[in-house]
Amino acid sequence: MSEANILDRSSGAIMGAFIGDALALGPHWYYNLHDLRRDYGEWIDTYTDPKPDRYHPGLKSGQLSQSGFILTLMVRSLVDRSGYDSDDFCRRLDEELFPQLDGTPVSGPGGYTSQSIRDVWRQRVQQKLPWGQTGSHADTTEAIERTLAIAVRYALHPNQLATTITQNTLLTQLDETVVSMTVAYGVVLSLLIQGHTLDTELSGKLMALVKNGQLPFHAVTRDNLQNPRPGDPDPPRAGRFASPDALLTPSYMAAAATDSQIRIEPAWKVSIVYGMPCAIYHQLPAAYYLAARFRNDFESAVLHAVNGGGQNQARAILTGALTGAQTGLSGIPRRFIDGLENAAALEKLATDLAAGIENS
Template structure:
């Protein structure tokens, strides 16, 4: 059997950067999540440059017409929200103007990003990605009162637990058949820790794992195809591929003409809102992710702040973007204030380091010992390629 490739210190930095990026971009956008009216965003917050708490009233909230018993719109007679998940939040859904993330603190993460932390912790605990283990951890997290502080849960969570509460086995609880809102960027938020856990095994393994994870919660062939492209981009950036080159390749794979968007004399918000679209649908949101990643390839901070201030589905779009630019720059290229300002920064740091140590133990030990010795040398010169 060929020796496993050595993961370089630079690659470890890029893995850390990708994971931090998921949480940073989400938390920056949380207070203005689903602000489609940019004038109101600017009225409420000006231009966001750091972490903020949400306002008490959300000007575009549709929770009052969203189903608490399953996916999509509907009434609030269902008790999936309140009794099964998002405990104690049911009464907040039936009232107009309630913020999706009411009561959350500045720098706090929304539910999907918290599920990425669930995936990260599970991988660290078991030293590998496992679909069965993730389902076990996901169900436990979502059904445990007090496990998180978010008010809103996306359709796919509500559908999953509607099925689960009816006795359907977890592996068969994914959200319905392909529909207009099934192929949503929200499904990408949990992918980075799974993709990066396959860094030694190769791109095919990373893509297979990403598609498998999505299938647990989203029955969407379209979303799976986009996930393969996204997985390749994150994977190759973690390996050190030049960012703009990698992003251009991903754009070509999904038929996005980045040059056309860059030729417009528009600001970022206008491109996201009017050229590609700021909604959750993957056909709108993924081109916006690629555009922002490409235009701001030289600055992690500029990319994630441009995403936040563009409004719309900026939390989940932001997490997908944050992993890309985080992998491109590494944790060392992220401003410390954005890491330290996260509400749960210390816990997240611990989880990321446990993930690194579990998946790349020799490299982590070498890094700890001096930061320059290769893992192969630390292991007695076992050889293998280097990432």
């Protein structure tokens, strides 16, 4: 693996996430596509201002939502501490985020606070509970949106990646299925940073990591998901997750993206096929599909994510990171980077984080 290529792909993943977040700021959460087209035209291809009577009022094109704000806190913590330091990250939430919240949805940086973060705020600020007793049962992607930076930092160390993402996810979300899907996304992102492609072979590579004990998923099948034979022992549990199914989803989505008899046209309609809502089980299939279909075309991947409506911000963050990891920072059109507010600072954060990978 070329160190320069890993640096480029890692930086691309982080900047791809920032870009996806900002691109969806204006047209965020339109579940009526007619209204979306009325307000923003037939095709959104750049940063836009939010409408005054909708989400994120008062913000301007190119700015980040609260998801981008929290991702920035995570990247800064990882860079400053040369790796994941739970105490440091939690301190940043306590000192830099929570004082700006009031427990209501329409508040805080970015003008909107998601469910899991509101729940944590109540438990930390109102109930004075310690970290570790703050998780809720939100089934959304907030943990992925920040732990994708952890996946970048530990892209060459799957066991450490899985353990650390699990620990951070549990700060806000307790559902085991949500945690396993969050970890799976992080491992997928790490393989893309290593230079693998989001294709029909990727899940086999993930399952190989399960078999050799590097990922905390339980599996009883043999190679290529062949059935166990009589007398085969029950494999030792590598970790907490009962099923490896979250690791299989990416290659099924890649198969759908490349099968000539399965066409989603235009590709933004992936949001209708897999669902517009916020839940993680709607978001991940769509992001995997777009990142597989447009793995060499960052612009198409992220814009189709945005133009699909619904929870397009999470879809665009997840798709942007996956596709940016495949194209590299060098493959992201410069207009998307330059259009971000504080672009130079964000790009430096991304490259600083990437520079620490080989030292992890």
